[in-house]
Amino acid sequence: MDITLHYYPSNASVTPHILLHELGVPFALQLVDRRAQAHKSPEYLRLNPNGLIPTLVLRDAQGEQVLYETAAIVLQLVDLHPQAGQAPLPGTRERGEFYKWLAWLSCSLQPYMTHYFYSDRMVAPGNADGAAQVRAAAEAMIASRVDQIEARLAQGPWMLGERFSALDPYAFMLCRWTRGMTRPARTLPHVGAFLQRMLERPSLQKVIATEQWPQPLV
Ligand SMILES: N[C@@H](CCC(=O)N[C@@H](CS)C(=O)NCC(=O)O)C(=O)O
Known part of the structure; x- marks a missing residue:
């Protein structure tokens, strides 16, 4: 293929x-x-x-x-x-957890990133004050979601606990996008350690080299 x-x-x-x-x-x-x-x-x-x-x-x-x-x-x-082995087998309880967090990352966290980064699209053209309000509200929602990731990662090194899965690149990417926000995800103890664990993976190192990410990485 x-x-x-x-x-x-x-x-x-x-x-x-x-x-x-x-x-x-x-x-x-x-x-x-x-x-x-x-x-x-x-x-x-x-x-x-x-x-x-x-x-x-x-x-x-x-x-x-x-x-x-x-x-x-x-x-x-x-x-x-x-x-x-990047996801638990279909039909298992773990697969249900995988679905839950995948849907949560996609539907309950990522859309607020769109509101944050494209806040001007959420208001009438030229409404800078409105855009700033949307941005601030989105940032607060993102922070509360990152708190949930922090709580999750307090229970194990990866989003599914002991087991690495495709959820981890997704969580990494979204947490990385907070690096310019008032409270970057890297400042939380468990998320910060998770971001560093991710950066050590050969997969990440290849992506960083190919995409030529600027500093700071997270
Ligand atoms: N729900 C979509 C969102 C994708 C998305 O928003 N991508 C951004 C880049 S991170 C984009 O293409 N933005 C261009 C635009 O909004 O015009 C997905 O997960 O694929």
């Missing part, structure tokens, strides 16, 4: 980028140059009508499948490569 990840450095494509290395499968990267608005180009919109990053393209003898939405990409990748 040919796998191509359409990505932009430090964007939501970071989660599948790390995961693909964790799975140990060959894949190609296709830069979606946001500086040139490539994510809103007709070619990219044909793949992902939302004009958002990431998009994953899978090609095999049956043809091509185009996937978007980080959580959907994660689920398809872990299910296509069960031998890599």
Whole structure:
């Protein structure tokens, strides 16, 4: 199977980028140059009508499948490569936990990042005060969600406890996005240690080198 990840450095494509290395499968990267608005180009919109990053393209003898939405990409990748053990087996209690946290990261945390980073889109054009209020409210919501991750990681090194899974790249990515906020996730003891554990993984080191992340990394 040919796998191509359409990505932009430090964007939501970071989660599948790390995961693909964790799975140990060959894949190609296709830069979606946001500086040139490539994510809103007709070619990219044909793949992902939302004009958002990431998009994953899978090609095999049956043809091509185009996937978007980080959580959907994660689920398809872990299910296509069960031998890599990046998710508990379907039907187990642990798999239920995996679903819960995956949905939570995607639906109960990530959207506030959109409100924070694109607060101007949530108000009428030119309403700078309104945008600042949206940004502040989103930051408070994010902080309360990061507190939940902190509580979770107090129970074990990874999101599922003792076991590393595809949840960890996702949690890492979202916590990393707080690095410019008033209370960066790295300042919390358990999340801070988790971010450092993640940075030590060969998968992360490959992603950092390829995407050329600037300092500070988290
Ligand atoms: N729910 C989507 C969100 C993706 C998303 O918001 N991606 C951002 C980059 S981190 C993006 O493409 N932003 C461009 C834009 O909003 O125009 C997912 O998880 O795939």
